[in-house]
Amino acid sequence: MSRKCLRCKAEIPKTRKRSAKYCSNVCAYEVKKDRSNQVYHRHKEPYKELKRNDDILSRIYPFKQAGTLLSFEELGKLGFNFGISSKELHKGKTWKVLVHYGYTIDTETQKIDICYMGLAK
Numbered sequence: 158m159s160r161k162c163l164r165c166k167a168e169i170p171k172t173r174k175r176s177a178k179y180c181s182n183v184c185a186y187e188v189k190k191d192r193s194n195q196v197y198h199r200h201k202e203p204y205k206e207l208k209r210n211d212d213i214l215s216r217i218y219p220f221k222q223a224g225t226l227l228s229f230e231e232l233g234k235l236g237f238n239f240g241i242s243s244k245e246l247h248k249g250k251t252w253k254v255l256v257h258y259g260y261t262i263d264t265e266t267q268k269i270d271i272c273y274m275g276l277a278k
């Protein structure tokens with residue numbers, strides 16, 4: 158029974174390993190390359206953005222500790238992206254978690270409360 162390359166559908170030569178999924182190293186390499194490109198776009202870029210926003214929260218966290226909460230508008234002026242989070246936690250309010258920090262917006266006062274979630278795994 159002949160086996161077909163998962164990438165180009167050509168027959169896999171009998172000289173290739175029995176476990177080979179591709180007809181040649183070129184096909185195997187191309188698949189690997191595509192996969193790492195996808196991983197890069199899907200994970201690395203959003204992570205950079207999460208980290209950038211997490212850094213903004215880390216800079217204003219001392220203000221929160223000192224008892225001053227920034228407003229939605231003030232945080233926006235710092236370049237904060239409210240559209241990104243890695244997960245949401247529901248503890249009375251909805252907390253959006255970035256990397257090490259999470260935040261929640263008080264719908265009445267428009268103030269941002271921040272909490273330190275600890276080190277990300």
Ligand SMILES: [Zn+2]
Nearest residue numbers: 162165180184
């Ligand atoms: Zn192939």
